[in-house]
Amino acid sequence: MSSNHKRNFTLGLLGAALAAALPFAALAQTFPGKPITIVVPFPPGGGPDLAARVLAEKLAPKLGQPVVVDNRPGAGALLGAGMVARSAADGHTILLTPNTMVISPHVLPAGAGGGLDVHKDLVPVISPATTPMVLVANPQLGVTTLKAALEAAKKSPGLPYGSPGNGSPMHFAGEMLKSAAKVDLMHVPYRGVGPSITAALSGEVKLLFTGLGGAVPHIKGGKLVPLALTEKKRSPLLPDVPTAGEQGVAGVEVNAWYGVFAPTGTPAAVVTRLNKEFNDALQLPDVREKLAGAGLDILGGSPQVLADFMKADNERYGKLAKELNIKAD
Structure with missing residues (x-):
């Protein structure tokens, strides 16, 4: 090939690359072109719903479009996640979910998410926050410590405990406690944090594993009794409540992160813009x-932070699901 031909060939390749990049650059400048929907795969009233609504309020003026929250509960977060994965890959429909979405495929029957592969069909945008988890009791149970709750469970085999759903981190916390303390507890799944807290407040279940945020107002109001944090350390919100480990039950350490995702195929420039706006709002x-x-x-940070969370939880909970024989019940 002559030098002129080589030069023309190289220029042609560069021109093609630039032409391919132009639509993405233009999209980043014009995005968003219509209202944005944040799908939350749980009912209103829980931590994910609150986080989505607080952030949506701040994102709307920055993006110049309305930002609405759409609650789509079901199938351990996979129903809402699947809806987002099947939407147009343009950043106008995104997902805000806790890590239940990553755990559910290890617990629910095959096909529960309609064929969704959470690792291939969604791309990480940002992890806006994490939340500690707590074991609480209805005052009717008459206990104020983890030790007393375990004694009650031994006297009443099959004592029910609630969680926000099958495959939730709270479900795993309950099964880990059963294994570590060698007690017989019966898991009662609800469709989200709000319904599970309502059940605990009414006495429908006497024990509940839940995110700290939804429980704090009821703890401070005396309607729920905090027994233990499922963390390595105490929370500033409840500094007097010890961890399970501090109370002699080792290995019950589970927390939840929230993640924002877009459909796979969403242009990188749009993901970058969304990441920036979420970080700014935080x-x-x-x-x-x-x-x-x-x-x-x-939390906040880059999409890679969320990608690392997903990878770690997929490995950890996949292993735990087998070890503890956790399945949908």
Whole structure:
């Protein structure tokens, strides 16, 4: 090939690359072109719903479009996640979910998510927050410590405990406690944090594993009794409540992260823009105050942070599901 031909060939390749990049650059500049929907795969009233609504309020003026929250509960977060995965890959429909979405495929029957592969069909945008988890009791149970709750469970085999759903981190916490303390507890799954807390408040279940945020108001009001944090350390929101480990039950350490995802195929420029706007919103003092008050630890950062969370949880909970024989019940 002559030097002129080589030069023309190289210029042609560069031109083609630039032409291919132009639509993505243009999309980043024009995005969003219509309202944005944040799908939350749980009912209203829980931590994910609160986080989505607090952030949506701040994102709307920055993006110049309305940002609405759409609650789509079911199938351990896989129903809402599947809806997002099947939507147009343009950033206008995104998902905000706890890590239940990554855990559910290890617990629910094959096909529960309609063929969704959470690792291939969705791309990470940001992890806005994490949340500690707590074991609480209805005052009717008459216990104020983890030790007393375990004694009650030994006297009443099959004592029910609630969680926000099959495959949730709270479900795993309950099964880990059963194994570590060698007690017989019966799992009662609900369709989200809100319904599970309602059940605990009414006495339908006397024990509940839940995110700290949804429980704090009821703990402070004396309607729920905190027994233990399922963390390595105590929470500033409940500094007097010890961890399970501090109370002699080792290995019950589970927490939850929240993740924002877009459909696979969403242009990188759009993911970058969404990541920036979420990060900016997380720095606003009133946002930080509202999320912290709801028991959430603000995180943020790059999409890779969320990708690393997904990988670690997929490996950990896949192993735990087999070891503890956790399945949908």
